[in-house]
Amino acid sequence: MPVRLEIRPLPTASIQPLRRSHDAPCPILFAPFAKRMGCLLSLSLLAALPAFGQAPPAPAARFVVVLDAAHGGDDTGGRLGNPTAAAQPEKAFTLALSVRVRSLLAARGFSVVTTRESDVSVTDDRRAEIANRANAQACLSLHASQSGSGIHLYASSLTPAEPARLLAWKTAQAAYVTRSLALAGVLNSALGHAAMTVTLGSTALPSIDSMACPAVAIEIAPELGPNRAITGALDDPAYQARVATALAAAIVQWRAEVRQP
Amino acid sequence: MIPRYQTILFVILLVASIVMSVVLWQLRDRAHQRLLAGQDSAPTQAPEVAPAEQATLLVANDTDNSLLTQTLSLPLPPSSGARARAILGKLLDLYAAPDAAHPVPGGAASIAQVFLLPVPAPDDAPVSGPPANSPQAAAPKDSGTGPQLAVVNLTGAFAASHPSGLETETLTVLSICATLHANLPRVTQVRFLVDGQTRLTLAGHADLTRTYLAAQAVPAEGNHP
Numbered sequence: 001m002p003v004r005l006e007i008r009p010l011p012t013a014s015i016q017p018l019r020r021s022h023d024a025p026c027p028i029l030f031a032p033f034a035k036r037m038g039c040l041l042s043l044s045l046l047a048a049l050p051a052f053g054q055a056p057p058a059p060a061a062r063f064v065v066v067l068d069a070a071h072g073g074d075d076t077g078g079r080l081g082n083p084t085a086a087a088q089p090e091k092a093f094t095l096a097l098s099v100r101v102r103s104l105l106a107a108r109g110f111s112v113v114t115t116r117e118s119d120v121s122v123t124d125d126r127r128a129e130i131a132n133r134a135n136a137q138a139c140l141s142l143h144a145s146q147s148g149s150g151i152h153l154y155a156s157s158l159t160p161a162e163p164a165r166l167l168a169w170k171t172a173q174a175a176y177v178t179r180s181l182a183l184a185g186v187l188n189s190a191l192g193h194a195a196m197t198v199t200l201g202s203t204a205l206p207s208i209d210s211m212a213c214p215a216v217a218i219e220i221a222p223e224l225g226p227n228r229a230i231t232g233a234l235d236d237p238a239y240q241a242r243v244a245t246a247l248a249a250a251i252v253q254w255r256a257e258v259r260q261p
Numbered sequence: 262m263i264p265r266y267q268t269i270l271f272v273i274l275l276v277a278s279i280v281m282s283v284v285l286w287q288l289r290d291r292a293h294q295r296l297l298a299g300q301d302s303a304p305t306q307a308p309e310v311a312p313a314e315q316a317t318l319l320v321a322n323d324t325d326n327s328l329l330t331q332t333l334s335l336p337l338p339p340s341s342g343a344r345a346r347a348i349l350g351k352l353l354d355l356y357a358a359p360d361a362a363h364p365v366p367g368g369a370a371s372i373a374q375v376f377l378l379p380v381p382a383p384d385d386a387p388v389s390g391p392p393a394n395s396p397q398a399a400a401p402k403d404s405g406t407g408p409q410l411a412v413v414n415l416t417g418a419f420a421a422s423h424p425s426g427l428e429t430e431t432l433t434v435l436s437i438c439a440t441l442h443a444n445l446p447r448v449t450q451v452r453f454l455v456d457g458q459t460r461l462t463l464a465g466h467a468d469l470t471r472t473y474l475a476a477q478a479v480p481a482e483g484n485h486p
Contacts (some may be wrong), residue, residue: 145425
């Protein structure tokens, strides 16, 4: 005997759109099994609704800082300290300062890229290449000298130019000179707050002239008192710590200024 | 009777003596020529017979990273190239003094030559003419009125003994550029050579491969460059 199949429309309640639980709570406990499973599925989907309805919080944009410890390897840089005593090469000082500033910045949530982490030779082009690949918001080239006093801040002496899609390698910094001067101003302010003598200037330095980022060359010299007596020697750890802390504070301030609408 | 072997030995020694004498004579001639070639026949200081004139020097100061204007009365030669060399020599003499605010050893002898050339147009083909180190090229070109490029040839000893540092090297370069422009207003561009060759940096920092614009080196109010 042939079996007759009868197709009936489903009950209206089973094809109702999903509703929020506070509109019509499902009688889970007293419903048949199929309906109970449907309600459970509905509730689980409803619980997930807010996640689909709102955009996830945007992660904070990476704020990248490039620290360029000048010299290294065969290029020892200048001789620091008393000439009669064992002089420290500039390359060792800049590397130690780079490590110290990197630690302070990393603790404050910055992404820090360094051009060297050991006593190796790095060409000027390679330094600029590292900085440009990092897409950094601040590039600090660290130097030290026995001449002069306090901290010397130098921006590039290139004539400012309008930003363009393609930049000439040797004059890439020209498009960033204005922002580099602003960064130098922030550094000047922070170092001034740390009671340090600061001099500002512009120079032709091949490594920063090829950097496509706000870049400042920082030269640390001994701090001299009123009678030209040394009050902060380059081999004094307390002086080094003051400089590093002031530089980190300046970068924190620079980040705040950059992120202002 | 002299033995044969003694005769042969005598002849050999005689020939050796003659050959050695000739070689020594040639070596002496070569050393003399080398000495003459290395001797700088150009005047290192302005002749005293020249009339004294006012020269403006932009003197660097390491303490506050500044260029200070100082006017001196110097005997200056009439030709521009020799005048530029004499003025820069005086500037470097100030830096070599024991109590200098910008101490750099070397003094006036650190300026080997100063060439004054017309500023090449951007699209100019390479200039044909005498080589750069020939006397014709070194001769001052005072006939024109256009801007000039000063090529300052420093000695290797000066670069080797210059203190290393961003500030000190930058001040040396800028004070030379500013002093040239202050005394020879037609000098608008300055390039540097060391022992006649291009050098990357002065002492590890200041770029010596670029052409400096002399007017930009002059501080606006005699202060920071």
